[in-house]
Amino acid sequence: MFWNVAAVKTPATRGATVLRLLRAGLSSHYPPEAQEGKMNVVTKRHGTIMTIGINRPEARNAVNSETASQLVKSFTAFDKDASLTAAVLYGVGGNFCAGYDLKELAHNAGSIKLEQDVTKGPGPMGPSRMQFSKPVIAAVSGYAVAGGLELSLLADLRVVEQSAVFGVFCRRFGVPLIDGGTVRLPKLIGLSRALDLILTGRPISAQEAYEFGIANRVVQDGQALHHAIELAKEISSFPQRCMNLDRASAYYSTFEAHSFIEAMQYETENSIQAVMEESVPGARRFKSGEGRSVKF
Incomplete structure (x- = not known):
C-alpha cells in the first residue's frame, strides 16, 4: 500500500440541491450497521470479503476529519490482511457520500489537515491517496458527489443503483478536487468527458455514468451492496x-x-x-x- 496518487497501479441542479443534500435527514433505507454504535465507519467480514461502510447517514455520509481517519485505518487493515481478497466500500443509509463535511469546514477552517506531500499522508477524504494490492469495489447508492465521487474513483469497479447521482458539486462552493478527482477521472473516462463534469459541476445519472464509463454495473435501487459483494466473491474465486x-x-x-x-x-x-x-x-x-x- 502506498500514498502516491501519481503511481496508482481510477438536468442542471442548483446550489439549493447541494444544501438539501448536506442538511437533509436520514434516508428511509437504514441498514442495521448504522445502529451498532457511533462509529463513523463500520466494517464487516463476508468470508474473504470486507465491507467498509461510511456511517454518517444524517449528513448523507459526508466525510469529516474523524471519518477520514477511520476510513484510512479500515483500508489499511484490509490491505494488510492476507486472508482478505477484496473490499466493498459503501454508504450506510441510502447515500454513498456527499463529499467533505462543509459544516465542519465552515466551523473550523483547520479541520482539513492537508499533507501537501502526497507520499507522506492521507488526503482530506482519508484513503484517496492510497493504492491497494487487491481489488476494491464501490457500491454506490444515492449521492456520490464532490469528494464522494472521488472516493468512488478509488475503487477498481463501481456497482451503481439506478437512482444514483454523480457530480462535482463542490464546484459551486469553491472547493477543489484534491482527492484524486483530476487524476483518476480523466484516466477513467477521457479528458473531454472529465472536463464536462469538472468545469460544469453538473449532476449525471447512473445511466449517463454507465455510458461515460464511471459505472461498471447498474442495478436496482437498494441492491448495490448485495451485487457488489457478489461481484467481489466472483473475482475472489479466481487464482x-x-x-x-x-x-x-x-x-x-x-x-x-x-x-x-x-x-x-x-x-x-x-x-x-x-x-x-x-x-x-x-x-x-x-x-x-x-x-x-x-x-x-
Whole structure:
C-alpha cells in the first residue's frame, strides 16, 4: 500500500440541491450497521470479503476529519490482511457520500489537515491517496458527489443503483478536487468527458455514468451492496496471484509507464512470477477437462 496518487497501479441542479443534500435527514433505507454504535465507519467480514461502510447517514455520509481517519485505518487493515481478497466500500443509509463535511469546514477552517506531500499522508477524504494490492469495489447508492465521487474513483469497479447521482458539486462552493478527482477521472473516462463534469459541476445519472464509463454495473435501487459483494466473491474465486499481477500491470501502464515498451516490459517481468505458481497448475486442470464449456 502506498500514498502516491501519481503511481496508482481510477438536468442542471442548483446550489439549493447541494444544501438539501448536506442538511437533509436520514434516508428511509437504514441498514442495521448504522445502529451498532457511533462509529463513523463500520466494517464487516463476508468470508474473504470486507465491507467498509461510511456511517454518517444524517449528513448523507459526508466525510469529516474523524471519518477520514477511520476510513484510512479500515483500508489499511484490509490491505494488510492476507486472508482478505477484496473490499466493498459503501454508504450506510441510502447515500454513498456527499463529499467533505462543509459544516465542519465552515466551523473550523483547520479541520482539513492537508499533507501537501502526497507520499507522506492521507488526503482530506482519508484513503484517496492510497493504492491497494487487491481489488476494491464501490457500491454506490444515492449521492456520490464532490469528494464522494472521488472516493468512488478509488475503487477498481463501481456497482451503481439506478437512482444514483454523480457530480462535482463542490464546484459551486469553491472547493477543489484534491482527492484524486483530476487524476483518476480523466484516466477513467477521457479528458473531454472529465472536463464536462469538472468545469460544469453538473449532476449525471447512473445511466449517463454507465455510458461515460464511471459505472461498471447498474442495478436496482437498494441492491448495490448485495451485487457488489457478489461481484467481489466472483473475482475472489479466481487464482489470486495471477489476477492481482495483471491488475497491477494495468495500473502501471495507465499511470506510471512512460512508453509502450516500458509498459510491455513491466507486464512481462511482472507476470512471469505467476507462471509456475498458478499457470502450470491451471494448464493441468484444463487438460483434465476443467473449464472447457466456458464454465467457471
